Amino acid sequence: MNITSKDSLITSDEIANMFTSKFSEVDLSLFAASEQEAIGVEHFLVEPKCNQNLLGGTFDFEAFHSQKFFDVEDFSGAIEYDEIKADFNAVHSNLTREAQEETPELLEEMLQVAGDEVLDGKTRLPTCEEFILDAKPADEVTILGHGSCKVSCVGNVGLGRYSPDFHERDSAAEISNMSSASVPALESTYNQNSPVLDEMTVQELHEAFKSMFGRETSVTDKQWLKCHLLFGLQNQVQLDNGLNLIKRDTTSYKIGGKTVCFSSCDSSGSATGSINSVLVDKTMAVGWHVERKRFAGLDTLKTSSEDSKIDLCSLDGGDEALVTQKRLRKPPKRYIEESMEDKSRYCKRKNGDCEVVYKESREKLLSVRSHKRLYPKGFGAAPMVCQDKSFKGSCIQVPFGLPVEEGHTETDSSSWNSEDFKDDRLSSPNEEVDTEPHSARSQDEICGDGFITRSSTQKVSSHRKHHISWTSSEVMKLIEGVTRCGVGRWAEIKRLMFSSSSRRTPVDLKDKWRNLLRASYAQLQCKRKVKQGQKQVSNQVPESVLWRVRELSTTYPYQRERKFKVSCTDSSNFSASTNNILVPLST
DNA sequence: TTTAGGG
DNA sequence: CCCTAAA
Structure with a gap:
């Protein structure tokens, strides 16, 4: 069932519109603060009934899935990050057709969450948004708007539970989870509430509310207060736990002499889900399922391409x-x-x-x-x-620049020195500080495991490679490899010449070659300009090596850097370059 | 996975 | 050296 009509295609822009102008026109009371909090209470308190009806069997995702009322694959696949293309109409019609006798209005309402009928929806939207907006000072409301509220709702309420599955496009699993696992927990948790909160007086609850949300409330309804506080508390838990940024066993609030503790299971277990679900309007099932998909990246930080x-x-x-x-x-x-x-x-x-x-x-x-x-x-x-x-x-x-590399000194020209470059083991005595155990002298194998020692000194989980200076032997090997394999066959060169070195990847070789090429070219430039005062910029690499590089570059020209090469120096008498195209000297 | 190229 | 696109 994949009827993706244009009508059901909702772009983010449309959503934005819907959430700003139209939505607020429809029911501004949703965004109201204190005076109209009662509305929020009302909505909020109404939910359980609605939920029971819905979840008591009328609306069962599992059933829907199994009966192919809509294709889960299509459903999930259609909901991409920037666009919501789900075929809500189809879902809607099927749902209503199926369950109309029982609670048609509720279904209607529920589906409007996701469908485009939301625009003219006279019925109230799920309380998640209401709730959050309601819990905010009035001055924020207009700025935040509806969309962000959605995010908050999604991020706070549902993600922790499902985050491990986000990368899988397995909506079926999620949906069945939703219908089976989370719902009972949700109901029970909701009804139980917190014993601690139960004991508290309204005044204490007010106090707690103020300390939590930073503002007073005029609502005296205990249930409402408790719900809000629970929400705030579970936010704590969620943040500490679900997002996995920091792990804490309990989240406690000091409220009027009493301490309310919430224990949070580590690593987003199912218990978190139950806590999370405390205040979730179950009618959001469809709606925020969609939204959640959309903002999946929020939770995992697993950035997938470009999303909203x-x-x-x-x-x-x-x-x-x-x-x-x-x-x-x-x-x-x-x-x-x-x-x-x-x-x-x-x-x-x-x-x-x-x-x-x-x-x-x-x-x-x-x-x-x-x-x-x-x-x-x-x-x-x-x-x-x-x-x-x-x-x-x-x-x-975080500064955009590369992290400062502490303690590493560039090898400068010492590696080449006046010596020839064959003495690789002598070269750059400061290099093995974090890389090569030079005691292992052998010219090729020295590179073998230096990487491992380095990783231990690195900051944990920083995959940034430290700058590892190229030794003369490595450069020679690179040149040798290029000589044999040609430019561009870095993987092969890596296999051939750097097989024992885990720290040079083919990309590294490529980069180095590029640098060498530039160096050689720069050297030419400098040379041509016979500015005796000009210090040889490329003193890191002996001229002879650069020569060789140039030779090779003519033999295996880079398409791109072709414009460099040859130029002067009669292109050497390198015999091998018989077929090389000598680019005429520019200028 | 490899390569090219931009940063 | 990192990142990404393209192949």
Whole structure:
């Protein structure tokens, strides 16, 4: 069942529209704060009934799947990162057709979450958004908008449980999980609530609410307060646990002399899921399933190609929060990894450099959205990454430049010295500091395991290779390899000449060759300009070697660098270059 | 997986 | 040296 009509195709732009203008027109009360919190309460409290109806058998994903009411593959496949192309109409019709007798309205409502009917939906939307918006100060609401709220909802509520599966496009599994596993937990947890919260008076709950969300509330409904507090608490757990940024066994809140603890199972176990689900509106099942797919990357940090990025930067006090959706270049994996372990706590604003101070509660709520913070490509030299507090810092800034390589000194020309380059073992005595155990003298094998020793000295999980200077022997081997195999056959050269060296990859060889070529060319330039005062820039590599490089480059010209070569020096008397095309000397 | 090329 | 695209 793969009827993807144009009507059901919702682009992100449309969603944005729907969530700003139209949606707010439909029901502004959803975004209201204190005075209308009652609405939130109402919606919130209504949910269980609705859920029971839905989940009591009427709406069963498993059944749907098995009965082929819609094709799960198509369903998941259609929901791509930037576009939601799911065939909601088809789903909708099937669902309603099937279950109309029982709770047609509820189904209707539920499906509107995902379908485009959401635009004119008179019925209320699931309370997840309402809830979160409701829990925020009013001044943020308009800025945040609906889409970001979605993210928060998704990120906070559901991801932890499913994160391990995100990379698999196995919607069937997820869906069946949803119908079978998470729902019972959800129901029970919801009804049980926290005993600690039960004991608390309304005043204490108010206090707790204030400390958690940073504002007062006029609502005196205990249940409502408890729900909100639970939500906040589970946010804590979620952040600490589900996102795996930091592992903590318990998350505790000091509330009016009482301490509410939430234990969190490590590594996103199912228990987390139950906690997560406490406040999830079950009618969101369809809706946020879709959304979740869309923002899957938020949780795992496993960046998959280019997906919708939630660009958020919360400013001091949270008086404004910019939420933009951008399509940006994905940051290098290393960048992310280094970000994760960076201890820096500073986050610079785009235009300034004020340190960001989050309010606790807001930070928790927002940070999930900012979890996958990306930087614009041309953003300057200091992209920023806002992370949640689990990092011990609101934001971290990772310099774009390469990490400073401590303790390594360039080998400079000493490796070549006046000696010929055959004395590779003598070369660059400072090189083996972290690489080659030169005691093992043999010219080829020295490279064999140096890498291992280096890895132990590296920062954990930083896959950045330290700069390893090329030794004269390596250069010679490279040249030899090029001589034999030709330029471009780096893998072969690697196999032939560097088989024992785990630290030089074919790409390295390629890069080195490119550098050599440049060096040789630069040398030519310098030479031609007979500026005696000019120090030989390329003194790292003996001229003879560069000559050889040039020779080879004429023999095996790079298409691209062809314009370099030959030029002067009568192109040597290198006999082998019989068939080389001597490019006429430019200028 | 390898290669080329940009950064 | 890293990253990505293309093959």
